[in-house]
Amino acid sequence: MTTQTVHGAASAAARDDRSIARRPKGWTWRRRDAATAYLFIAPQVLGCLAFVVYPLVAVVWESFHATNLLSGVSTFTGVDNYAQLARDPVTPTVARVTLLFSAGLVLLNISLALVLALLLNQRLRGTTAFRTIFFSPVVVTLVAWTIVWNFLLQDNGGINSLLRILGSDGPNWLRGDTTALLSVIVVQVLKNVGLNMVLFLAALQGVPASLLEAAQIDGAGPWRRFRSITLPMISPTVLLTSIITISGSLQVFAQIQILTGGGPANHTNVLVYYFYQQAFQNHxxxxxxxxxxxxxxxxxxxxxxxxxxxxxxxxxxxx
Known part of the structure; x- marks a missing residue:
């Protein structure tokens, strides 16, 4: 048995020597692992270059040109398109609406999501059902969700019909100068507040109960425990939700397109929708x-x- 073991080990060593001899010079295990890793990430890198980097570069390049769609001729104009921003009479309105829309959406979304997470973090009956109810709009198709709310917010829609039953007359939500922007904000908040709620809920469940109990024993009230312990512990999640919500608020398009079309009188015309109007409606x-x-x-x-x-x-x- 010992002789067979020695011969087997010698044969394995000989095979390893032959495989090493056949291996290309410089082809180490580390380089092979690196090549394998590059092959795995290659589809993602190529997709990013084709659908993110190239379009971004093309948009920047196009911003310095004036293109005639009929002739297909593109003329370099320098910074004239950027200078037009200062001369455009609609730009101040678009900037103001964008600021109000983003600020209102972010504040309402994050605050409501945090309040809901605090309530659902309690050990009460029915919390699982409420979590499902609040999160369900997140998985609903955006266009379908917005179309339903478009019918509800009409002058003779479901919301005003309910108000008439209660003895009150509601405004024309999507045609009022103030109510139109507020309606779009509320529709967007109700659509995505469930996502931030789940993130906050996961963060709240990670707060050590021993810290809260120790603070309570020391005489700290609910608000003091939240401000001094809970909020600092979930601050990484607050940062994450803030970045996601702010960047998302500046890219809201479908809701405005379906609900108001930028009206009335540009009162809901945010920057991303104004860009669409100039590029694809005015060409x-x-x-x-x-x-x-x-x-x-x-x-x-x-x-x-x-x-x-x-x-x-x-x-x-x-x-």
Whole structure:
């Protein structure tokens, strides 16, 4: 048995030597693993280059040109499209509406999601059913959700019909200067608040119960425990939801297209929808591309600003 074992080991060593001899020079295990990793990420990299990087570069390039769709001729105009932003009389209105829409959406979404998560974190009967109810709009198709709310918010729609039964007359929600923007914000919040609620709920369940119990024994009330313990512990999730919600609020398009079409009188015309109007309705691709670049830079700056400020208000990032 010992002789067979020695011969078997010698044969295995000989085979290893022959395989090493046949292996290309410099082809180490580390390089083979690296090549395998590159092959696995190649589809994602190629997809990113084809559908993200190339369109982004093309939009930036187009923003410096004026394109004639009939002749197919593109003329370099420099920064004229960006200078047009300062001359456009609609730009101040679009900027104001974008700011109000994003601020209202972010504040209402995050605050409502946090309140719902705090309520559903309690050990009460029926919390599982309520979690399902609040999260179900997230999985509903966006267009279907918005079309239903479009019928409900009409002058003779379901909401005003219910108000008439209760003895009150509701406004024309989607045609009022103030109610139109508020309606779009509420519809968007109800659509996505369940996602932030689930994220907050997961973060709340990760807060150590021993800390809350110790604070309660020391005499800290509910608000003090929330402000001093719960909120700092879930601050990474607050950062995540803030970045997601802010960037998403600046890209809301389908809801405005279906509900108001940017009206009335541009009172719901945000930057992303104004870009669509210029590029695909007015066929001014140069100016539309400049608006798209400005929108991209706004989202990039806000995201980087939140990321840089994380060390000041995110508990786990503080020194």
């Amino acid at each position: 001014d691709f140069g100016y539309g591309s400049a608006l798209a670049v400005v929108l991209f830079l706004i989202i990039l700056v806000l995201t980087l600003l939140q990321w840089r400020l994380r060390k000041r208000w995110v508990f786990l990032e503080q020194d």
